[in-house]
Amino acid sequence: MTVQSPKVVMPPADPMVPMAFRIDKVKKELSDTFTLELVAEGGGAFPFKPGQFNMLYAYGVGEVPISISGDPAEPTKLVHTIRSVGAVTQAMGELKVGEAIGVRGPFGTPWPVEAAYGNDLVLVAGGVGLAPLRPAIYQAMAEREKFGRVMILYGARTPEDILFKRELEKWRGRFDMEVLATVDRSTGKWGGNVGVVTNLVGKGGFDPLHTTAFVCGPEIMMRFAVQSLQKRGVDGGNIYVSMERNMKCGVGFCGHCQWGPHFVCRHGPVFAYDAIADIFTVREL
Amino acid sequence: MHVEDLGRILDDHAFFKGIDPELRQLLVGCAANERFDAGQYLFREGAKAEKFWLIRHGTVAVEIYAAGKTPITVETLGEGDVLGWSWLVEPHKHMFDARAMTLVRAISMDASCLLNKMNANHALGYDVARRFMPLMAHRLQAARMQMLDLYGPGR
Amino acid sequence: MPLTVGSKVLVQRDRFDLFMAALAADGRQVVGPTVADGAVVYDTVETSADLPVGRIDEQEGGHYRLSAPQGEALFGYALGVQGWKRQLFPSKQHIWSAERGGAGFRISASDDKTPSYAFLGVRACELAAIQVQDKVFDNGQFAEPGYLGRRRDALIVAVQCGRAVKTCFCATAGTGPKVGAGYDLLLSELTDHGRHAFLVEIGSERGAAVLATVPHEEPSASDMHAAEALPRHAEAQQVRKLDGEAAALLKDNVESSHWDEVAKRCLTCGNCTQVCPTCFCSTMEDTTDLTAARTDRWRRWDSCFTIDYSYIHGGSVRREGGSRYRQWITHKLAYWHDQFGSSGCVGCGRCITWCPVGIDITAEVGALRANKKGG
Numbered sequence: 133m134t135v136q137s138p139k140v141v142m143p144p145a146d147p148m149v150p151m152a153f154r155i156d157k158v159k160k161e162l163s164d165t166f167t168l169e170l171v172a173e174g175g176g177a178f179p180f181k182p183g184q185f186n187m188l189y190a191y192g193v194g195e196v197p198i199s200i201s202g203d204p205a206e207p208t209k210l211v212h213t214i215r216s217v218g219a220v221t222q223a224m225g226e227l228k229v230g231e232a233i234g235v236r237g238p239f240g241t242p243w244p245v246e247a248a249y250g251n252d253l254v255l256v257a258g259g260v261g262l263a264p265l266r267p268a269i270y271q272a273m274a275e276r277e278k279f280g281r282v283m284i285l286y287g288a289r290t291p292e293d294i295l296f297k298r299e300l301e302k303w304r305g306r307f308d309m310e311v312l313a314t315v316d317r318s319t320g321k322w323g324g325n326v327g328v329v330t331n332l333v334g335k336g337g338f339d340p341l342h343t344t345a346f347v348c349g350p351e352i353m354m355r356f357a358v359q360s361l362q363k364r365g366v367d368g369g370n371i372y373v374s375m376e377r378n379m380k381c382g383v384g385f386c387g388h389c390q391w392g393p394h395f396v397c398r399h400g401p402v403f404a405y406d407a408i409a410d411i412f413t414v415r416e417l
Numbered sequence: 418m419h420v421e422d423l424g425r426i427l428d429d430h431a432f433f434k435g436i437d438p439e440l441r442q443l444l445v446g447c448a449a450n451e452r453f454d455a456g457q458y459l460f461r462e463g464a465k466a467e468k469f470w471l472i473r474h475g476t477v478a479v480e481i482y483a484a485g486k487t488p489i490t491v492e493t494l495g496e497g498d499v500l501g502w503s504w505l506v507e508p509h510k511h512m513f514d515a516r517a518m519t520l521v522r523a524i525s526m527d528a529s530c531l532l533n534k535m536n537a538n539h540a541l542g543y544d545v546a547r548r549f550m551p552l553m554a555h556r557l558q559a560a561r562m563q564m565l566d567l568y569g570p571g572r
Numbered sequence: 573m574p575l576t577v578g579s580k581v582l583v584q585r586d587r588f589d590l591f592m593a594a595l596a597a598d599g600r601q602v603v604g605p606t607v608a609d610g611a612v613v614y615d616t617v618e619t620s621a622d623l624p625v626g627r628i629d630e631q632e633g634g635h636y637r638l639s640a641p642q643g644e645a646l647f648g649y650a651l652g653v654q655g656w657k658r659q660l661f662p663s664k665q666h667i668w669s670a671e672r673g674g675a676g677f678r679i680s681a682s683d684d685k686t687p688s689y690a691f692l693g694v695r696a697c698e699l700a701a702i703q704v705q706d707k708v709f710d711n712g713q714f715a716e717p718g719y720l721g722r723r724r725d726a727l728i729v730a731v732q733c734g735r736a737v738k739t740c741f742c743a744t745a746g747t748g749p750k751v752g753a754g755y756d757l758l759l760s761e762l763t764d765h766g767r768h769a770f771l772v773e774i775g776s777e778r779g780a781a782v783l784a785t786v787p788h789e790e791p792s793a794s795d796m797h798a799a800e801a802l803p804r805h806a807e808a809q810q811v812r813k814l815d816g817e818a819a820a821l822l823k824d825n826v827e828s829s830h831w832d833e834v835a836k837r838c839l840t841c842g843n844c845t846q847v848c849p850t851c852f853c854s855t856m857e858d859t860t861d862l863t864a865a866r867t868d869r870w871r872r873w874d875s876c877f878t879i880d881y882s883y884i885h886g887g888s889v890r891r892e893g894g895s896r897y898r899q900w901i902t903h904k905l906a907y908w909h910d911q912f913g914s915s916g917c918v919g920c921g922r923c924i925t926w927c928p929v930g931i932d933i934t935a936e937v938g939a940l941r942a943n944k945k946g947g
Contacts, residue, residue, distance in 0.1 A: 147714045148871070149668045149681045164570060173676075191670060191677050192860040192867045217570070217885065232676030259568030289568040316563045319487045323518060326478065326490040328562045335495075350567045356558075378884050380856045383714040386874070387853035388881060390903065392826075393910035398713060414826055416895035 138208050141176040143236070147383045150189050150234030153210060155227055161213060162293055165260055166225055167201065170210040170233060177207040178235075181242030182267030183374060183402045187382040188212060189234025190223040197379045197397070199264035200238065204271055210235065213263035213295070239382045241402045243268040243372060245275075248344035251370070252280040254336060256357045258287045258329055258349025262295045264374055264401075265348045269303070276308055283310040283336050287329025287353070290315050291322040312336060329353065333360035340365030346402075348374045355412065358405055371405040373412075392417055423448050426524055430471045431497040432548060440541050447530035453517040459500065460511045468525045469501035475521035480514045488514065491563070492556075499552055504528035575780040578773075581788040582795055585768040588646070589619045591786045595690040600727060603659055604692035605652050610638055612652045614659075617692065624649050631737040631921065633930025644768060647693055647761050650737040651920060655698045655849030656691055660722050661705065667856075667869045677867075686718075690727040694755065696748030696803075697740075697920040699730055701849035703754055707912040708852045727778065730755035734802035736809040737921070741934055744814040745919025749806035757783065760799035771799040812934045814919060819906040821940045826902065830939060835894030837929050842875035844923035844931075845900065850916050851875070876900055901936060 143151055157169035172178060180200050189195040196218075202211025216225045227233065245253075245268055253272055255265050272282050284303065288294045294313065304311035312332045314325035325332070329349075343366050347357045354373050361371055377389040377396040389396040392411040394403070411417055424445045427433050433441065451470070453459060459470065459477060470477075476495045480488040491513065494500050500523070503511050509528075535542035575581070583591055595602045596618070604617040607624045617623060626641030629649045638649070666682040694702075702723070709719040733749045742748035751758050756779035760771040771791055774780045791799075815821060845851040855874035860867040874881060877896050882889035890896045908916030917933065924932045 144681060146667075146681055146717050148716070148869075150679055152670075152676055152679055154676060191672070192858060192864055194858050195856060230675040234670070234677075234679060287568070289566065293568060314493075316566070316568070318490045322490070324493070325476075325495075326493040328559045330562070331559060352562070352565060353567045356562060376884060377889065378882050380854065380874075384711050385709060385714070385716060385852070386855065386871075387876065388855070388874075390899070390907070393907035395911070398711070411826075416890045416892060417826070417899075 138175060138177040141172045141178050147236065148381060148385075150187070150195075150236045152232045153235045155229050155231050155233060156209070158227070158229055161295055164217075165213060165215045165295065167211060167213045168224070168227070168233070169202070170212070170235065171208065172210075175208065178210045178238070179207045180204060180210075180238040180267075182245060182271050183243035183264060184238040184240045185264075185382075185401065186210075186212070186235050186237030186239065187379070188214075188224065189236075190220050190227070191232065191234070193223040194220040195234070195236075195380075196220045197239075197376075197382060199374075199401075201263040201266045202270075204267050205274055213260065213266075215260045236382060239397055241398075241400055243346050243374075243402055244344075245271050247370075248272075249278045250280070250342070252338040252343045253282045254285065254338050254343055254345040254361075254366075255283070256285045256329060256333065256345060256347045256349075256361070258353040258357070259289065259293070260295060261349030261353070261374070262286055265346060266296065266299075268346055273303075273306075273309070280342060281310060281338050282308065283338055284312070285329055285332040285336060286311070286313045287332070287349070288313070288315050289317075291318050291320070291324075310336070328356070330356045330360040333357065333364055341367075344370045344372075346372050346374075351375075358412075368406040368409060369404060372402055373405055373408075374401045375403060375408075376401065423450065423524070426450075426473065427471070430473065430524065432471050432499050432552075436544065437540075440538075440544055443534050443538060443541050444526070444531070447527045447534065449525050449527070451523050451525045453521040453523070455517055455519050457517045457521075459515040459517060459521075459523075462511055462514050464511050466501060466503035466509045466511050467528050469499060469504055469528065470523040470525050472496055472498050472500060473522045473524065475517060475519040475523075477521055478516050478518050480516055482514060488516075492559070493518065502549055502553055504532075505546070505549060575774055575784055577776060577780065579780065580771060580773050580791055580796070581783065582791040583770045583772055583783075583786060583788050585644075585770070587787050588770065591770075591783075592617070592619060592692070594782050594785045595692060595727065595729065597782070597785070599688055600690040601687040602690045602692055603656075605647070605649065607638065611636060612638060612649045614652050614654065614656065614691075614693070620646060623647075629737060631739045631925040633739070633924050633932055634927055635930070636925050643763070645761060645763050647731045647759070648735065650733065650735055650740065651695060651697075651922065652693075653922070653926070654847050655701050655920070655922075656694065656726075657701075657705070657849050657851075659686075659689055659691070660702065660726065661709075661719060661852065662686065663873045665718065665871045667871050669866060669868045671866050672864065686722055688725050689722070690729065692729045692731075694728050694730040695733055695920075696730070696751040697742045697745070697918040698849055699728065699751060699754050700742075700747035700918040701920070702728075704850045704912070704914060704916060704918065705852060707914070708850075711912070727782070728755045728757075728775075729779075730758045730775075732758060732760040732799065732802045733806040734761070736806045738811050739921030739924045740806075740810050740919065741812040741814050741921055742919035743807045743810050744812075744816070745915065745917055747918045748803070749810075750803040755779070760802055762795060762798045764798055769795070771795050812921065812924075812932070814905075814917070814934050815937045815941055817941075818937045819909055819915070821937055821944065822902045822906040825940050825943075826898070828940065828943070830936075830943065831894035831898045834897045834931065834936060835892060837931055838893050838897045839928060840877040840879075840893045840896055841928060842877040843926045843928065845875040845877060846873070847922040847926045848904075849920060849922070850904070850918060853881075876903070901933060904933070905937065
């Protein structure tokens with residue numbers, strides 16, 4: 133008996149029209165962050181690359197871009213980790229298993245995991261920025277032998293805000309991965325690091341001359357993290373960041389996500405730092 | 418511990434990396450090897466700042482105490498880090514508590530011993546001050562980043 | 573005589589209504605220039621009486637005047653208020669609707685249809701603008717079937733400018749005044765030496781098919797010369813010039829204090845983006861009926877000048893008016909090259925005319941040039 137791979141979900145011809153997916157699982161991650169696991173009506177695979185995003189639609193409310201946070205090797209489950217920050221994401225936070233969400237995608241440029249082959253792979257995440265990096269972590273673990281060290285440096289606000297805590301502990305437990313976590317402040321029983329995530333860049337034992345770094349988090353955090361990595365000796369061409377801008381269409385038609393000459397939806401969200409170093413610090417660009 | 422061993426330990430610690438051997442000999446006279454058990458305080462807020470430490474092993478929590486609340490940890494320092502700079506600036510009193518979170522081994526530097534030597538030997542004075550400046554700049558930047566509450570709601 | 577691509581014929585003025593009727597064959601809606609609210613706008617037209625007969629326009633920074641009829645020319649005005657954007661890229665479009673069913677909902681793409689068009693009176697800059705927008709809505713990775721369908725279907729009857737107004741700068745923008753390739757038919761209106769006729773050049777087979785039903789004659793050498801003189805005359809009248817190195821100047825001045833200076837004048841009203849024939853920004857809107865049984869997604873024109881255009885995470889990236897003006901001009905003249913391989917500006921000058929305070933895109937680049945020289 134031959135095993136057939138699941139058929140690929142076919143999107144509508146017009147890239148502005150969504151498909152309805154069904155919520156298969158809802159998981160509360162933090163006080164304001166939750167994960168939805170979606171399946172296509174009629175099943176099927178939704179292939180994507182780590183770092184890509186979908187435009188997700190909440191019925192009657194609106195559409196927002198959300199990075200995919202699941203495993204690219206399991207494309208029949210479409211996973212998104214969402215933080216409640218506005219009307220649309222709040223509406224999504226109230227949806228239950230069995231209800232529907234509109235999906236358009238996958239859009240955007242991926243984390244170049246292949247470009248890191250042969251190097252140490254350092255993933256620097258801040259806050260909910262760990263979610264868009266998680267698919268890259270899964271891919272790296274699936275091809276672990278292709279990298280030198282694999283290291284996750286994670287910063288959160290407080291110990292209660294650590295995203296994917298169980299998984300971080302599980303990854304840390306692997307003998308071939310290193311996980312360093314820190315919080316901006318703590319009370320109570322946290323026995324781990326307190327301080328900014330950029331401090332961890334100095335502590336990680338990776339080889340800066342042979343490192344590829346993926347950085348994801350609030351823009352300010354990414355600016356400082358890139359500085360720390362460069363100070364440590366990592367080349368700007370080997371550092372990648374994930375940018376966010378207002379998006380209405382996700383396909384380069386509406387103009388909203390422009391950042392200098394780039395459409396963040398098509399030329400990003402992942403950018404090599406060298407390619408955007410000149411605009412990275414320009415105010416209000 | 419023998420003086421020679423202390424000297425070697427100073428050499429190895431990141432903070433005094435590359436220091437001139439003659440200056441290092443001066444430092445050794447103010448150095449002592451210390452150890453703290455988990456839970457012990459290295460210093461308390463408000464106490465006179467008589468030492469600073471080069472942490473060799475373990476983790477120290479820099480904390481602030483607020484009545485009615487568990488202490489808030491503002492930073493953790495570990496191997497290779499330096500604890501305490503209040504000895505350099507008026508009013509020479511510690512601004513925070515420092516508590517050993519684990520077993521901690523550190524080299525302590527006696528502040529008045531070192532300050533006397535720094536005043537007598539300006540080359541030493543300049544070298545030590547020069548090493549502290551980037552450290553304090555780094556702490557300031559880090560503190561500011563923590564203050565920004567980067568991962569807070571609305572970011 | 574057999575009509576084919578490249579053929580040139582003469583159509584007399586008294587046959588022009590037959591020509592317009594021929595455009596409407598195959599159920600096309602003919603859109604052309606007409607006078608409304610004291611200006612030339614592009615709207616549905618049926619006969620030559622609907623056209624702005626004898627009207628001459630005067631345009632300058634923040635200034636537009638349309639004369640009373642003087643003479644008989646049908647296309648004596650220089651430029652309408654907007655280009656053909658309103659037809660090809662409607663200001664409000666229905667994209668899809670969704671209906672509740674069970675625990676979920678069903679999405680249906682819109683079946684709204686736009687009419688089949690014939691565009692009468694497309695200027696060189698306007699034709700260039702249509703071609704610029706073609707590359708936006710078919711960017712190599714994604715294509716918008718609605719726009720592309722309307723665009724391929726629209727019959728384009730271009731008209732050669734013989735006159736420029738003060739805001740025109742198509743010559744230095746590289747898009748005219750001579751009409752380039754891409755039309756189905758090209759008209760040159762000849763009103764010199766007592767004649768009134770149209771030299772018609774055929775640009776496509778379907779253009780030839782339209783013309784086959786209209787009485788026409790062989791043009792004389794004099795007709796050809798008169799037609800060829802038109803773009804030269806228009807070019808000579810252009811007073812404004814776009815700096816040939818505008819793209820580089822803008823990229824070098826992203827952090828210039830000049831944008832603070834413009835901010836003192838710019839109202840961020842967005843008029844320029846509305847009249848610009850290449851501006852393409854849009855936003856999405858969701859409307860729901862009272863029972864929430866059905867919801868619709870609409871796409872509307874938007875402008876980078878609005879304060880919430882760049883809103884993320886509780887604030888707008890471009891809060892200052894200066895940074896929004898910078899975005900518009902730098903995108904139009906510089907970043908457009910990186911994105912689409914050409915300038916986004918076709919030199920029509922509408923942004924200058926319709927800016928309430930008369931901000932001049934060519935002068936703003938000129939100011940950067942002056943700063944560079946040593947101001």
